Amino acid sequence: MPFDLALSYPQWQGSGRHANLPRGAQAAASVCARFAPLTRMAPVGDGGDMAHGVNRWDAILAQFRNAQQLLAKSGARRVLTAGGDCAVDVAVIDHLHRLHPQLRVIWIDAHLDANTPETSPSGNFHGMPVSAILGRAPAPMRPLLGRPLDPSRFHYVGIQVGDEGDWQLQRELDLRKLEPHTPIDGPVHVHFDLDALDPQEFAYVAYPDGKLRVDDAIALLRRIALDADVVGLTITEFAPADDDEARAGAEVIDALCEAAGARRLA
Template sequence: MKIYFPQWQGSGTGKSIKNGAKAILDYLNDPEFIHIPLSKIVAGKNGEKKYYINNYDAIYDQLNRLKRSIDQTRPKTIKIIGGDCGLEIVPVSYLNQKYPNLGVIWFDAHADINKPCDSPSCNFHGMPLRTLLGEGVNHMNPLLFSSIEASQIHYVGVRDIDDAEQIRIDNDEIYAPKKTDIIDLVKILKSKNISNLYLHFDFDCLEPKDYNKTYYQVPNGVTISEAEACIKALQENFSIVGSSVLESITTNTTELKPISKIIKLLMK
């Protein structure tokens, strides 16, 4: 199942994320992608905060729509053009239900594992992993098909971590190396008997000198060539049952050229 879901409300006010997703859709020109409509509930500057989550009603409304679509289709695989990272709670929880002990590879500059009450921004795109662990607000749990375990999470490129997030990572020794080591990552996954993977790819995992058309630019990231090599190694050693490309903000498809191989590897 190929899905175009340009959710931006999880970033607070970042409508540039919506436009960036559309550019990737246009670039791929693949008619197999289905469009899940976004909510018409007011969000952004005039959005309402509930349960420590900005734009809560809009996010819940459209994620529920995404869940219904996936539930009706029951796909074997999912590929998503998005959108902000908050959307991941639906496809990851679905594939985790379908493929027990799913490995979740989180290519991201940010840990995205805040509890809503600990989040400095109250933006949901910093909370999806905590929600997937079943440790977010109970009001979001109906959107989940299942919950994951901390041992299933593996970060690549993470380097901007809030204090509360670091405590959560340390408590369960979640895989979060300071430097990407592809051989080590493959070894760790195999040691856990993981055979199926979901590849979450937020483009801000990349070094901004390589690609800076992202919602955030965080220095000392993964190079484009490192990211390509890592994705290829994971594809060669495991079954990729889901993947996403998220939080690029350029509306100029020619500016996607540096990351074109990454997009095609994840969305092919």
């Protein structure tokens, strides 16, 4: 198997449009179980009011700490994660960065996800994970995180939409896109928000802002897997409206997971 652990992390509390995320997280977990032994995190409740600039803060922090403990206990060095909203990746990247100090992160997403609690217009934590892994997490979370990721080892793919706070951090830290000529070396973690995909090909998301063709996404993951060492892949923001959409979307998720494990499946 290309990964040591498949983590089902069905967090929805970070999203502003969360109605279908639990169904998507369940379907994504069923796919990920084909590629590694599956461990499920227990879902938590609504999570209460805004605190520290984050909506449903209690649920966000509780799930983050649960994920940290589970990952540390597992000892997994290669993690496949089925979200949930984009913020599930804060705990996963922190875990992998501790084990792989030279970790590179490739963030495939239609959105920059780089707001902070101070700049976010919504307070939804799924718009803040990039800032969190780069050292701008909500204050109570910072002592629980390891060393921030070096911004030079972070690259975007597919970004289309951002608030002023997103672009402010992007400019401040000089966060760059992954260009076709950019060399990729490992270890690498890939964050894949399914809303990066063209909604004419993949419509099962709450924020259909992407332009990336499905075939191009699969080819990119295969290229990364063959050029580098993929130690992490997180699939997020799958929001099918019914079981038929869940099955259709799962086929694409399966192809993405297989591409990310191309070197180890060969």
